[in-house]
Amino acid sequence: MTTPIKFCSNASQFLIGDQLSEITDQLHAARDEAFADVDLLRSGGEIPAEKQPLDSGFIDLPQRLLDGEDGLVDKMLASAAALRTRIDRLVVLGIGGSYMGLRALFEALCDPYHNELSRDDRGDVPRLYFEGNNLDNDTMSSLLKMLKTQCVRPQELAERWGIVVISKSGGTLETAAAFRMFRDALGEYYGHQSHLAQELVVPVTGETGKLRDLSNALGYEHTFPIPDGVGGRFSVFTAVGLFPAAVLGMDIRAILRGAADITEICRTKPLGENPVLDYVAACHLLERDHGMDMRVLSTWGNRLEATGFWYDQLLAESLGKHERGATPLTVVNTRDLHSRGQQHQEGKRDRVINNLTISEFASEPLSIPEVAAGVDQDQLNRIAGKTIPELLQAAIQGTNKAYADDKRPTTDMVLPKLDAYGMGQLLQLFMLATAIEGRLVGTNPYGQPGVEAYKNNMGDILYK
Incomplete structure (x- = not known):
């Protein structure tokens, strides 16, 4: 197996007592139910009303x-x-x-x-x-x-x-x-x-x-x-x-291999060794016990912005039902630190920042060139030779520290490389996490009743 996605979080600072261990059994049960949904779907038997629609076929x-x-x-x-x-x-x-x-x-x-x-x-x-x-x-x-x-x-x-x-x-x-x-x-x-x-x-x-x-x-x-x-x-x-x-x-x-491998990790590994379950646990507990129902996917790089928009739809349509469900928001940093960073740092304490980062970039690192002293008015000679990835890493660490100092939770999802295998892992991880969280909180993660309402109304207006 190629290097899997890594996940870490400072959420434990915000949890009261031993909340994480208290929901371990519930998380494992939700995971088992999500995978059992695949067997139910493949069996061709009658699907209970509370499970309909059942769109778990993506899992295997x-x-x-x-x-x-x-x-x-x-x-x-x-x-x-x-x-x-x-x-x-x-x-x-x-x-x-x-x-x-x-x-x-x-x-x-x-x-x-x-x-x-x-x-x-x-x-x-x-x-x-x-x-x-x-x-x-x-x-x-x-x-x-x-x-x-x-x-x-x-x-x-x-x-x-x-x-x-x-x-x-x-x-x-x-x-x-x-x-x-x-x-x-x-x-x-x-x-x-x-x-x-x-x-x-x-x-x-x-x-x-x-x-x-x-x-x-x-x-x-x-x-x-x-x-x-x-x-x-x-x-x-x-x-x-x-x-x-x-x-x-x-x-x-390679995309499919990444997706299949993260599915096997999700199916077999316990909480603490399972990036899917660990991600669900952090987000769920911060929402349930601290009212943090804004989930900011902070993508550190332009090439993951569309992934964020895809995940926005996935989370919003799957769990945004019955007057429940977290609100997703995608930002691209460092760009959006200059537009939304102020609010995330000092606004309402209703959000968790989920960082999405890459360990290894596809292109050779660009370095800051040194210039003659007479034209160093921007004072960048002091970091001449530093690479753009090094600047980005400093921004990530500095931002996380600022949030931690202000007691604001962050998580970090780290892709080893932005390649086909890694994207297969990442997209499947988010889909598995969404399905499992739905089962954990009692919301059917499949179907889209709100979207169907607008479609029906639109048709009534146009065809009358």
Whole structure:
């Protein structure tokens, strides 16, 4: 096993007596229930009403895919390789969990300026654009205009584009509307009846539903499933995240291996040796006993911001029910220390700061150059030779000390490296933690009744 994620916390300073040991049995029971939910789902038996919906299929999915279930990984890799060689721009249409996991992987694992690089420098993979995740007329118009003005010779690889459309039901209006518009633009470009207009569209959807029916009617050759028992916000390790990630050249087997390994740690290790349970324990006790129901995911680096936004949705939709549930907030430091740091340091004592850091960066450390004394007005010669990672580490330690001195709790989640294996660990850790905390507090972590209400109301307004 590659080096696992490390977790530590100063939460013990804030707990009264032996609270951590008092909930050990409850935590282990919640963990066991979350894993038993997988057996219940796979059994095909009747699911009790209090367990519905039951979307626990994400838990064992990484290992099942690695073991070759349905040959799906090989199919995705083959289809992704073929699509990658035929387009230079990929438009991904999806909303919520249908795009946020991919965006987290893309920003973490691809070059920060991916779309600006030449095809060679991109590793011979396409550029990536997201739409169908909002109802913003201007951004959609701008992307369509860019495609129409920069792609005028369909015989040239550099001017070919394709679509991956992602929706489990096909009934989400934002994505469905975008798909119709981009499908029409694709047909105008290649010819509505051309083989390219068919082959350069890959739907990822459920086994039944509007998008599945439309895909069958239009005869799309490559359509990948979103399995039953895996909800949208837990679907990053289905074709939802893995297929487009493979098109972008990411190592999806390493991603799955990281997810499978952290799942095994979660399943077998006790509190104190288990980063999933340790994270849940700290957050839960600080919320339950100290009213700290704001969870600030403090990502120390730009490339993890999208991971934070993905986690915001995961936590909010899973546990924000029945007038309960912590409120998630993502910040990027040191950037946001200059906007939100004051409030976190001296505002209400209603939050825990969960740091997310990286031990080893992908690029060579940049060093502060020394300059002549006559132009050292910024007085940086005194730290000349220090690297940017050293400056960042000083900022992390200094910020944590400031919070500790003011008796404000922090936790630290440390990724050994920002690579495919590490991201697999991290995303699965957060999904497992969310499911286990739901079972711990008696909230079904699956389903999204509040979101369904807005969708229904929206439909009533538009179709009346």
